[in-house]
Amino acid sequence: MSTHEVIGKPHQTGSFANYFKDLYTGITTTVKGMWITFRYVWGVKPVSIEYPEVREVLPERARMRLFNDVQNCISCTQCAMACPVDCIYIASEKKPEGAEIKKTSNGQPIRLTLTQFTIDTALCCYCGLCTVVCPTECLTHSHDYEFSQYTIDHMKYDYLAPDVIAWRDRIVKT
Amino acid sequence: MQSRWDIGEPEKPTINTETEQLKSELLTLNMGPQHPATHGVLRIEIWTDSEIVAHAIPHLGYLHRCMEKHAENIDYRGVIPFVDRLDYLASMSMEWTYVAAIEKLLGTEVPRRAELLRIMTAELQRIGSHLMAFGTYALDLGAFSPFLYAFEEREKILRLFEEVSGARLLYNYIWVGGVWNDWTDEQIDRVSAFCDNMEEEAKKYHELVSMNKIFIERTANVGVMSLQDCLDYGASGPVLRGAGMKWDLRKNKPYSLYNEFEFDVPVGTGEVGVIGDCWNRYIVRMKEVVQSIRIIRQVIDKLEPGSVMGKVPKIIKLPKGEIYLRHECPRGELAYHLVSEGDSKTPYRLKVKSPCFTHVSMLPRVAPGQMIADFVATVGSIDIVLGEVDR
DSSP states (O other), X not given: OOSOOXXXXXXXXXXXXXXXXXXXXXXXXXXXXXXXXXXXXXXXOOOOOOTTTSOOOXXXXXXXXXXXXXXXXXXXXXXXXXXXXXOEEEEEEEOOXXXXXXXXXXXXXXXXXXXXXXXXXXXXXXXXXXXXXXXXXXXXXXXXXXXXXXXXXXXXXXXXXXXXXXXXXXXXXX | OOOGGGOOSOOOXXXXXXXXXXXXXXXXXXXXXXXXXXXXXXXXXXXXXXXXXXXXXXXXXXXXXXXXXXXXXXXXXXXXXXXXXXXXXXXXXXXXXXXXXXXXXXXXXXXXXHHHHHHHHHHHHHHHHHHHHHHHHHHHTTOOHHHHXXXXXXXXXXXXXXXXXXXXXXXXXXXXXXXXXXXXXXXXXXXXXXXXXXXXXXXXXXXXXITOHHHHHHHTTSXXXXXXXXXXXXXXXXXXXXXXXXXXXXXXXXXXXXXXSOOOOOOOOOSSSOTTSHHHHHHHHHHHXXXXXXXXXXXXXXOOOOOSBOOXXXXXXXXXXXXXXXXXXXXXXXXXXXXXXXXXXSOSEEEEEOHHHHHHHTHHHHOTTOBHHHHHHXXXXXXXXXXXXXX
């Protein structure tokens, strides 16, 4: 292979008439395109919104930061098993004998005491598989999407912490 | 062709220019990985002779996430969010192909409504993906406003997908046995309104970009991938159709319910430039948008209320066996080779055959002899997504 194969049409020198024809089509097609752009000056509403002054209303099913309502959690660990990236950490212990067994909002008995429920939000891929398997529907995707942190450790949320439980008033609709 | 590992000293291209007589050295130029024209994190090492590309070597792996190995440790449902991230501009098609492979091994029957909704989402996704290709290609060649118009339309599709699945790009919407959520009648009406609007928009794009003399000068006769090359390398999708071959899996090997629909397979005809050049690849995509609109309209006519989820066991365990299943995705033929050992919750092996990988491997073939600016046009015209190439 001594020379590289040059594929495509060879460069055309072009005649005098071709020169003016090219010039004509060049100008007319460009003017046509400019006219389409120019029509956007008037009468077209802007489609972009001025975040953060104006915020988009998220659809009902939007999957943002996870929230676990620990009062309804029965520590079944189904969410941790369904998670493809293993970002849910659950620990629980047996209730002592004779302890009162509370019930969740949809009537399931809480037989175990939840001692840890942590989600590494930085690892979470927001696929929604954990919320689907949840039997008491306590693990849900909230509509919070502004939660940047300075360090990656701060992205781990302990849902038993009082400040995180306080989200409940805002997120869970009764 | 020589292998990319033993290229040695590349020979200087012979171009009929005055500089040929001048003595010049080859210059190594790195394009990427942070170059806007490479559409992701692709690094192309170009050996140039003045402004002529003598040799181009794509370096892959900047977006390698070890997805195939990961899939071997996750249950079948959990892999779906991972296959989303292969081609993040056409996640619906990626999901559908994977799910169809499982369903075929499992023998699941999918309800008709779910199957129609899958076709509708896949075709909407194809429009969205082609709009992205159109917008960024115009952006590569220096036109900014088509990019904005394309994104305005694409946003409508993404909004619909967000309402129905919950996410804008990585949906996890198509599940084994059906789809996650049903579309409401109001959303279907918006789809048909979008189709009407999109037809007008497609005409506008045609006037704005396709027939523009500057655009034609930049793309016609540039980066010609001949039909023989395409067949040799195994190209598919708009690259193969742009080279003049009428090959579309939806038509030639109809899967799902595609044999019920009427649509054409657009091919590059060479009305501008020669067959197989950048312009023909581009125009195939724009014509496919119109065909997708035709399919969506037929889907809407056929839609009947019903269940969207078939009967699937709670824990999916595939019987022993393997399957190689391919679908026509916006960028070409995507295929999964799924091997199941039997009585296991995880796949034994999941091999992804990605169309973009073959298209990237064609770059060293077409690059020699091109100007650098034309090479940018060539890379843009094959419309690669690096998530799929590196996996």
